[in-house]
Amino acid sequence: MRNYLFKRLLISIPTLIAISVVIFTILAIAPGDPMAEFASNPSITEEVKENIRKALGLDQPVYIRYFKWSLAFIQGDMGYSFTSKSPVFGLILQRLPTTLWIVGLAYFFSLLIAFPLGIVSAIKRYSAADQLVTTFSFFGISLPPFFTGLLLIIIFSVQLNWLPFIYNSTLEVNDWASFIEEIKQSIMPIAVLAFYQAALLMRFIRSSILEELNQDYVRTARAKGLSGFWVLMIHILRNAMIPVVTLIALDIPKIFTGALITEQVFRVPGIGALLIDSIYKNDTPVVMAITFIYAILIVVFNLIADLTYGWLDPRVRL
Incomplete structure (x- = not known):
């Protein structure tokens, strides 16, 4: 395992150097x-x-x-912003808590939804539960987040007047009432992101488990008398998680960079909104810092995914 980790590190470091050169060159020669x-x-x-x-x-x-x-x-x-003259690192730290709160919670809830529903959908293939989960996932994948966000705003903000449609960045949580207000203004952006991500993960989990159900080792385990649940937990789930790990590893860095579209729809002052504003203003240091940090996170979590492959399937380490 140590040699496998060393090989992956030897690939990751030149990859980051190449990415930094590409990012800097493109932004330097951009109009x-x-x-x-x-x-x-x-x-x-x-x-x-x-x-x-x-x-x-x-x-x-x-x-x-x-x-x-x-x-x-x-x-x-990370330098200084061309427009605000503030340190780029400070600007990122200022926006990071909001992004982690909204996008992090959305991804956490999407995992809680996707794994049980995806497993049930695969085990109960062609049943009413499978049809319901499949319809839910198709809707989630097909509807873009900006449409879902606008729909929720029309229903819950304009028509019912239950939730605020603009995120109040000046709100300070110092008592129970302000905490309730923070929850209320976070519900819609979290719901939009969790809905889309859960639908995507459910499709991957369902497809991965279905590919394993007809394998010879599953039939052998069932012939030995193992029940369907234990066959799934002991044999199928570990093998089925390899492609799902890839998707999760590529998605986790988005928790840092934020949701570009959703943050714009709900006016959430996260890192995604900072990136968009910096692009409009040609604020190159901010764009370079956010983009390269995202690239670093992608490489790091790909490395974690590769190590997870080695644990799930020891043949990968050979």
């Missing part, structure tokens, strides 16, 4: 000038603009800027 916000200000002369450009390091060649950025990033310095 748009970070100094555009000063263009309409007559009080800022060309000399001042040039001094600001030098202070931001924009007058240097791309490769020098890349090496300076990468060395600073390794040391924990």
Whole structure:
């Protein structure tokens, strides 16, 4: 297992370096000038603009800027935002709790929903329960989150007036009443994300278990007298989890980056909204930091998934 981990690390490190080069190069040559916000200000002369450009390091060649950025990033310095002049790390930390609260809870609830329903749907194939779960999953996959979000806003905010349709970022939870308000304003974005993610996971879990049900080892286990439940728990579930682990490993980093569309619909001040705003404003340091952190998380959780494969199926380590 140690050699297997070492091999995966040897692949992961060059992958991250290549990703950082691609991200930095694309954003460096992308159209748009970070100094555009000063263009309409007559009080800022060309000399001042040039001094600001030098202070931001924009007058240097791309490769020098890349090496300076990468060395600073390794040391924990993600630079300063072009628009707010604040440290990028501080901006991310400011938005991170909201993103973890909304997207993290949504993913947690989606796992609680998807696993039991996906297993029941596979075991009770073609039954009424299977048809109900399959219909639910098809609706969840087919309906885009922005449509589901707008639908919930129309029903629960406009028609029934039960829930607020705009997330109040200034709300401070310091008593029971404010905690209830926080719950109320979080229900709809969490429901939208959990509905979509649970539907996707259910399809994968159901398909993975169905592929294993007709394998020879399952028939052998049943011939030995094992009941359906124990056959599933001891034999099928462990093998069926390999493709599901891949999907979960790729989805968990989204908890950090947030839900871009859902955060825009409900005005949730998460990292996804910060990324969209930074793209509009050509705030390159913020975009690079969020994008590269997401890439790091993808590589790390892929590594975790590979190690999980080795535990689920020892043949992978060979």
